[in-house]
Amino acid sequence: MRSTVTAPPAPVGGLQIEDIVVRFGGHTAVNRMTLAAPQGRITGLIGPNGAGKTTTFNVCSGLQRPAGGRVSLFGDDVTGRSAQHRARAGLGRTFQRMELFDSLRVEENVALGREARLGGAQPWRHLVSSRTESRAVSRAAAGAMQLCGIEHLAGRRPSELSTGQRRLVELARCIAGDYRVMLLDEPSSGLDKGETRSFARILQTLVEQRGVGILLVEHDMALVMSVCSYIYVLDFGQPIFEGTPVEVSTSPVVRAAYLGSEAVEDSISAGPNDA
Amino acid sequence: MLPFIVVGLVTGSIYGLAGVGLVLTFRTTGILNFAHGAVGAASAYLFYALWITHGVPWPIAGLVAVLLFGTIAGVLIESATRHLSAAPVSTVIVATIGLLLATQGLLYVVFGDSFKRFPQFLPTEHVTISDVQVTYAQMITVATTVVITGALTWFLRRSRLGVSMRAVVHSAELLDVVGTNPVPIRVAAWCVGCTMAALSGVLIAPTISLDASLLSLLVVTALGAVAIGRFDNLWLTYLGGLAVGVGASLCTKYLGAHPPFNGLAGSVPFLVLIVVLLAVKGPRLPVPLGRIGGTGGGGSALPLPVRALTGSVSVGALFVVPFVVGPRLPIYTNALAFAILFMSLALLLNTSGQISLAHSSFAAIGASTFSHLTVGHGVPWFLALLGAGLVVVPVGALLSLPAIRLSGLYLALATFGFGILMQQVVYATSLMFGDEPFLTAPRPHAAGLDGSSDRTFYFVVLAIAAASALLLTALGRARLGRLLRALGDSPVGLITNGLSVNVSRVIVFCVSAFFAGIAGALFIAQTGTASRDVGFGPQQSLSWLAVLAICGSGVVGSSALAATLLVILPAYLTSISQNYQLIIYGAGAIAVALLFRSGIDHGRTFGGLAAKSEERRRRHPLRLTPAAPVGSPR
Numbered sequence: 001m002r003s004t005v006t007a008p009p010a011p012v013g014g015l016q017i018e019d020i021v022v023r024f025g026g027h028t029a030v031n032r033m034t035l036a037a038p039q040g041r042i043t044g045l046i047g048p049n050g051a052g053k054t055t056t057f058n059v060c061s062g063l064q065r066p067a068g069g070r071v072s073l074f075g076d077d078v079t080g081r082s083a084q085h086r087a088r089a090g091l092g093r094t095f096q097r098m099e100l101f102d103s104l105r106v107e108e109n110v111a112l113g114r115e116a117r118l119g120g121a122q123p124w125r126h127l128v129s130s131r132t133e134s135r136a137v138s139r140a141a142a143g144a145m146q147l148c149g150i151e152h153l154a155g156r157r158p159s160e161l162s163t164g165q166r167r168l169v170e171l172a173r174c175i176a177g178d179y180r181v182m183l184l185d186e187p188s189s190g191l192d193k194g195e196t197r198s199f200a201r202i203l204q205t206l207v208e209q210r211g212v213g214i215l216l217v218e219h220d221m222a223l224v225m226s227v228c229s230y231i232y233v234l235d236f237g238q239p240i241f242e243g244t245p246v247e248v249s250t251s252p253v254v255r256a257a258y259l260g261s262e263a264v265e266d267s268i269s270a271g272p273n274d275a
Numbered sequence: 276m277l278p279f280i281v282v283g284l285v286t287g288s289i290y291g292l293a294g295v296g297l298v299l300t301f302r303t304t305g306i307l308n309f310a311h312g313a314v315g316a317a318s319a320y321l322f323y324a325l326w327i328t329h330g331v332p333w334p335i336a337g338l339v340a341v342l343l344f345g346t347i348a349g350v351l352i353e354s355a356t357r358h359l360s361a362a363p364v365s366t367v368i369v370a371t372i373g374l375l376l377a378t379q380g381l382l383y384v385v386f387g388d389s390f391k392r393f394p395q396f397l398p399t400e401h402v403t404i405s406d407v408q409v410t411y412a413q414m415i416t417v418a419t420t421v422v423i424t425g426a427l428t429w430f431l432r433r434s435r436l437g438v439s440m441r442a443v444v445h446s447a448e449l450l451d452v453v454g455t456n457p458v459p460i461r462v463a464a465w466c467v468g469c470t471m472a473a474l475s476g477v478l479i480a481p482t483i484s485l486d487a488s489l490l491s492l493l494v495v496t497a498l499g500a501v502a503i504g505r506f507d508n509l510w511l512t513y514l515g516g517l518a519v520g521v522g523a524s525l526c527t528k529y530l531g532a533h534p535p536f537n538g539l540a541g542s543v544p545f546l547v548l549i550v551v552l553l554a555v556k557g558p559r560l561p562v563p564l565g566r567i568g569g570t571g572g573g574g575s576a577l578p579l580p581v582r583a584l585t586g587s588v589s590v591g592a593l594f595v596v597p598f599v600v601g602p603r604l605p606i607y608t609n610a611l612a613f614a615i616l617f618m619s620l621a622l623l624l625n626t627s628g629q630i631s632l633a634h635s636s637f638a639a640i641g642a643s644t645f646s647h648l649t650v651g652h653g654v655p656w657f658l659a660l661l662g663a664g665l666v667v668v669p670v671g672a673l674l675s676l677p678a679i680r681l682s683g684l685y686l687a688l689a690t691f692g693f694g695i696l697m698q699q700v701v702y703a704t705s706l707m708f709g710d711e712p713f714l715t716a717p718r719p720h721a722a723g724l725d726g727s728s729d730r731t732f733y734f735v736v737l738a739i740a741a742a743s744a745l746l747l748t749a750l751g752r753a754r755l756g757r758l759l760r761a762l763g764d765s766p767v768g769l770i771t772n773g774l775s776v777n778v779s780r781v782i783v784f785c786v787s788a789f790f791a792g793i794a795g796a797l798f799i800a801q802t803g804t805a806s807r808d809v810g811f812g813p814q815q816s817l818s819w820l821a822v823l824a825i826c827g828s829g830v831v832g833s834s835a836l837a838a839t840l841l842v843i844l845p846a847y848l849t850s851i852s853q854n855y856q857l858i859i860y861g862a863g864a865i866a867v868a869l870l871f872r873s874g875i876d877h878g879r880t881f882g883g884l885a886a887k888s889e890e891r892r893r894r895h896p897l898r899l900t901p902a903a904p905v906g907s908p909r
Contacts, residue, residue, distance in 0.1 A: 061771055087773035099768035101761040112761055117773035119758055126779050129754045177772055 013074050014038035014213045015060060015091060015181045020069035022055050022237075029055045030237045032069070039180055039213035042203060044224045046217070046248075047234035048258065053217045054096060056234070057183050060215070061093045062086045074180070088117055092179030094170045096186040096217075100158040106169050107154040111141040113173035137176075144176035148202060163190035167199075175206065181213040182206075188220045196220065200227050225249065233257065277407045279524045285413045287520020288420040289479045290544070291513035293493050294500030295424050296471025298512050299431075301501075303440045303464035305564030306356055306367055307684055309817075310374035312494030314469050315476020316487045317378055318344050320386050322477050323393060323485055333396040341477060345470030353465040355869060357458070360564055362868055364683035365630050367564055369824040370868030372817050375491060377861025382487040383854040391485040416478055423474075424513045427467070431509070440464055488814065495695065498688060499544025502551035506561050519544050542699045545692035552681060552689045563684040582832075589835065593737055597730045603846060604729045605801060610842040611733075611740040612797035617823055617834035618747050619790035624820070625828045626751060627783050628763030629682070632691035632816045633674055636698065637788050639811035640667050641795025643707040646714035646805070656719035656726070656800075660739075663796035664789040671788025675781040694813040708807035716799040726800075736797055743790055744831045750786065751830055759783055818857070821864035 015037045022030040030052040037043045045053050058064035060071060062083035071079045073089050081089075092113070101109050114137045119126045129137070145151045148168045158166050167187055174182050184203075188196045200223055206212045218224045224231065225245045233241040233248060235257040241248060248254055293315065301307045308314075318340045325336035352374070359367050397412035431437035443450050443457045443464075450457050475497075476490055483489050496519065503515025526540035539546075596607050616638060623629045641663040648659035677689035702708050718726030719735055726732045750756060758779050761769055766776050799805040819841070826836040845856055 063767070063771070082775075083770045084773050084775050087771055093771050095767070099765040099771070101764040101768060103760050103764055104757065108757055109761075112757060112769070113772050115754060115757065116761075116769050119754060119774045119779075121775035121778055123778055123782055125754075126758060126774075126782055127750065127753065127755050173768075173772070 013180065015183075015215065016072045017056070017060060018070045018072075020056065020059050020071070021067045022052070022059060022064060023067045028237055030059070030066075030234075033234070033237075033239050035215075035232045035239075035242070037181055037183075037213050037215035040207060040211045041230065042207055042214045042216060042228045044216050044218065044228035044231035044245075045234065046219075046221070046224055046231060050236075051234040052237040053234055054185060055237075057093065057185055057215075057217060060183055061091060084121070087177070087179075088120055090180040091183070092174040092177045092181070093183035094167075094174055094185055094187060096189070098158075098166050098170045100166060100170060100173075102157060102159045104157070105154065106150065106156050106158060106161075107141055107145065109158060109169055110144055110172045110176045111137050113144070113175070113177035114140045117177055140176040140178060141172075144172040147175060147205065148172040149198065164192065164195045167191060168195075171199075171202065179212065181215070183215045183217075185217050186219060187216070188218060188223055196223055199223075203227055276525070276528065277405070279528045280521055281407055281409060281413065283521035283524030284517055285416055285520070286479070286482060286524070287517035288417045288513075289475050289516070290493070290496045290500050290519050291516020292420040292423060292471055292478070293475035293497035294504065294512040294516050295427060295509050296468040296475070297494070297497050297501050298504055298506060298509060299427065299440075299471070300464050300468030301506060301563075302561060303443055303468075304353075304356065304461050305562065306359070306371065307506075307563060307688075308352070308374075308468070308472075309368070309371040309494060310352075310378055310491075311468070311472045311497065312476070312491040313375045313378035313487070314345070314348050314472040315474075315479070315493050316490035317348070317382060317476070318473030319393065319476040319480040319485060319490055320382050320487070323391070323480070324386070326396065327394075337396075337477060341470060341473045345473040346466045348473070349464075349466030349469040350462060352469065353458075353462045355865065357461070359868060363628060364563055365624060365628055365687075366824070366868045368630060368684060368687050369821060369864050373821050373824075373861040373864025373868070375494075375861065376818060376821055376857045377865065379487045379491055380854045380857030380859075380861060384852075384858065386485075388487075388854065393480040393483070393485045395481040412481075419474075419478075420513070423471070424509060428509050436460065436463060495691070496544045498692075499547040502548040502688075505551070505555060515547070519547060522547075539700055542696050545695045548692040549677075549689055549696070552677060552685055552692075560681075560685060585832075590741075597733050604733055606843060606846045608729070608733045608736050608801050609798070610838040611736045612794050612801060613842050614834045614838040615740050615743050615790055615797065616794035617819070617826075617837040618743060618830055619787040619794065620819060620823055621830045621834050622747060622751075622759075622790075623783060623787050624823060625830060625833065626756060626763075627759035627780075629678060629780075629783070630687035630690065630820065631674070631784075631787065632687055632813065632820065633694040633697070634787075634791050634819060635811045635813060635815040636694045637667050637670065637791035638795030638798065639697070639702060639707065639807070640670060641792030642716075642799040642805045642811070643714055644792070645796035645799055646716045649717055650715055656717065656721070660793060660796050660800075664792040667788040667792030667795075668785045671784040671786075671791075672781055674788070675784035678780045678784060679777045691813060691816070694816055698807075698812055702807040702811070713804045713806035714799065715804050716796070718800055718803075732801070736801070739793070739797065743793070747786075747790070747830055755779070755782065818860055821860045824867055825860070825863040 016035070018034045020030055020033040021028065033052070033056055035043070035045065035056075045056065047053055055064060059066045059069075062071075062078070062081060062085070066079070069079070070077060073086060073091055076089070078086050078089065101112065104112070115129070118129065118133055118137070142151075145154060148171055150165065150168050150172060153161060153165060153169070158169055161169065167190065171184070171187060174184075188199055191199060203214055203216075204227060207214060216224065216228060225248075228245060231243065231245060231248045232239060233251075233254050240257055241251050241253050243251070293311065297308065297311045300311075321344055322333075322336050322340035325331040325339060326333045331339075356367075356370070359370065362370075395412050397410075397415050399410050399412055401408040401410040403409075431441055439450060439455050439460045440463065443460045450460070472493075475493060479493055480490060497516070499519040500512050500516035503518060504510075504512030523540045523543040526543055530539050597604055600607060616634065619637075620631065620634050623631050644666045645659055645663035648654040648662050649656060654662065674690060674693060678686050681689060703710075708714060718732050720726055724731060724735070726735060758769065758774065762776055762779055769776050795811075798810070805811075819837075822841045823833065823837045826833040826840065845851065845853075851859075
């Protein structure tokens with residue numbers, strides 16, 4: 001028997017938002033944004049400062065309630081669900097201004113990516129953990145720290161670390177959470193060239209080995225062009241273009257949006273086009 | 276009814292003036308001064324000393340006590356609080372609470388704590404307006420407060436300094452960059468605020484009497500007015516003061532003779548405060564000064580062997596105590612009960628960075644329930660003890676509601692209001708202390724256990740305290756401890772990793788309330804009696820918080836230290852009166868906050884902390900985002 005219901009041609013799994021509108025007072029920060037971040041690929045979200053990228057992220061992760069539109073996660077409508085519900089459903093994120101736990105050690109920070117989820121909403125599970133759970137948590141934390149190359153920082157506190165190291169700690173926390181889709185907000189800002197390269201490698205490993213879907217907000221055009229397989233472009237809250245890196249770098253619309261910002265233009269034209 | 280409205284308007288106008296001063300400094304510096312009323316009290320004492328004791332004409336005494344004293348107090352407080360932005364919000368709160376306690380103690384020490392009537396200095400002739408006698412003093416009071424509030428509003432809107440004052444709280448650095456030094460602006464704000472406090476203290480004193488505690492309470496009445504002004508608007512604050520004054524006056528008229536509601540008149544400001552705090556959305560309230568996060572309860576910096584050694588030595592000493600201290604043993608038993616109370620407070624303050632100023636109410640509920648269960652219903656001793664703890668749990672859950680919506684300063688205010696409301700309305704009901712002058716409670720008698728001997732009872736309490744310490748340590752090491760410490764740093768970081776943080780908040784308040792209830796039951800069992808007038812007031816909550824803040828940021832160790840400081844030391848240093856103790860606790864709490872100036876992070880004081888604190892200051896120069904900026908654009 002075949003179902004006659006026609007599903008939208010969505011990529012399997014992952015995060016989708018449709019026609020999202022966000023208003024702050026009279027200002028429309030995001031207007032009818034639609035995007036898909038399926039599993040198994042790195043999706044980029046770019047745009048000039050103030051374009052509404054972080055607002056879109058907040059809508060995706062449930063920190064911002066949209067005035068209109070729909071957010072779905074792995075096929076379920078989660079528009080009205082809380083941030084913690086979405087996290088438990090498998091959506092993780094990092095923050096442009098990192099949200100780390102400064103009074104805890106790095107390994108505890110990373111472990112909390114998994115442990116917070118295990119605590120969930122049940123009072124009893126906030127109090128204690130079973131032995132199996134504890135083992136799973138420390139395994140996940142150790143694996144994530146190894147992947148990010150921060151095992152040597154395990155005993156330090158985040159406040160003692162450099163920005164680049166702190167970004168890695170937050171990424172490791174997200175990885176330890178075993179999320180199927182991750183939203184990474186400007187993960188490379190404050191990183192030097194070498195750190196950015198190893199960052200890109202970590203992202204690719206996650207996608208290739210674990211089938212994670214990543215939605216990336218980034219200012220570093222070279223990084224976006226090299227790791228993303230699909231890119232959305234926002235400007236003043238309006239989605240103005242979407243396509244592959246090649247299409248984005250050759251689009252006159254995108255060029256117009258970035259006009260005046262030569263550095264960005266250069267890095268756009270220095271995309272895979274020229275490579 | 277009209278005469279009551281007139282009286283209400285007059286006192287209300289003074290509350291309004293005090294509130295206006297409080298809002299002004301809060302909006303400019305981000306510090307809500309719990310010592311605002313204490314500044315007014317000090318001014319009233321000074322005025323009294325000059326005018327009555329030394330015969331200075333009252334206008335001159337007034338100038339000195341209000342303008343000169345207010346200015347000096349403002350300059351001093353500003354210089355002390357200038358670098359507090361690197362300290363946690365809770366430390367900033369504790370610092371001004373310390374100032375309140377120290378000022379009270381100082382006033383009692385200098386001027387004595389005997390009752391003194393404060394005569395009205397303004398002309399008391401009256402005119403009759405539609406059957407109501409209105410004195411010139413009343414008219415002058417209202418007129419003065421209206422004129423001052425109007426002048427301040429104009430000043431803030433129109434003058435350059437005023438506009439800078441409104442700007443400095445938003446970004447001191449930005450103001451610095453555009454060429455206006457923020458320091459003189461803060462000094463001006465503190466001076467104006469303290470002068471307002473001084474004036475309201477002098478004006479209210481004739482209707483109260485010269486009593487440092489009562490006069491200091493002006494700040495809590497002003498808080499009701501401030502809440503109506505949403506911690507922001509001067510005229511709304513002033514009108515709020517009038518509303519609170521009239522409301523309280525009418526409550527006195529209509530409910531004054533109907534217990535338990537006869538206490539309601541004094542509680543009107545707190546009812547208003549709690550309602551406003553629960554009704555207004557947290558992000559819409561001004562953001563107080565201070566770093567967001569716990570007081571750094573990441574564990575002691577002392578190496579494990581040292582901790583193990585001090586731990587085992589103290590435990591050993593606790594076993595020896597009953598055989599060496601002689602008749603002072605009940606003091607040690609009491610200290611053990613206090614250690615349990617401090618642990619319950621430390622779980623909130625040091626582990627999760629939340630402030631509760633309602634712990635005296637928790638203990639009072641525990642004590643009264645314990646008495647009702649044992650004496651009233653013949654419940655076995657240990658079962659009743661458990662019951663006394665469990666009864667407080669739903670109260671703790673109730674109090675966690677503001678903790679879900681509010682954080683830091685506003686949570687402290689809500690719990691403070693709750694504590695006063697409990698004391699003034701609920702303590703007098705038969706649920707708690709009722710009409711009895713005091714309640715009684717027995718000591719345990721079980722098979723082979725005779726608790727009436729002080730020594731046996733000491734060991735019983737020691738066992739309970741040890742069990743509590745073990746349990747709380749285990750909880751702190753388990754998942755809950757990690758979640759709570761993380762919660763103090765970044766609620767958003769937890770939410771986006773799947774934790775329902777509100778569940779954690781309810782749990783920690785319930786656990787804390789449970790142990791506070793147990794401590795309360797042990798207090799009454801230890802002394803045998805307890806009355807509602809002694810030991811369970813909001814003043815106690817303030818002192819307990821200050822003492823705990825002095826003792827570091829651990830749970831068990833800090834609590835043991837705090838109990839020693841609060842209970843055992845005073846029993847030996849009998850030459851130090853209670854007033855001196857207040858000064859010491861207050862000054863200690865201020866000192867702890869000031870240590871942040873020099874880059875010392877108490878709790879992890881030992882070792883290279885200066886660099887870390889500097890780094891923190893660099894990262895959060897003046898962090899002004901709300902505690903949980905859920906949904907706010909970044």
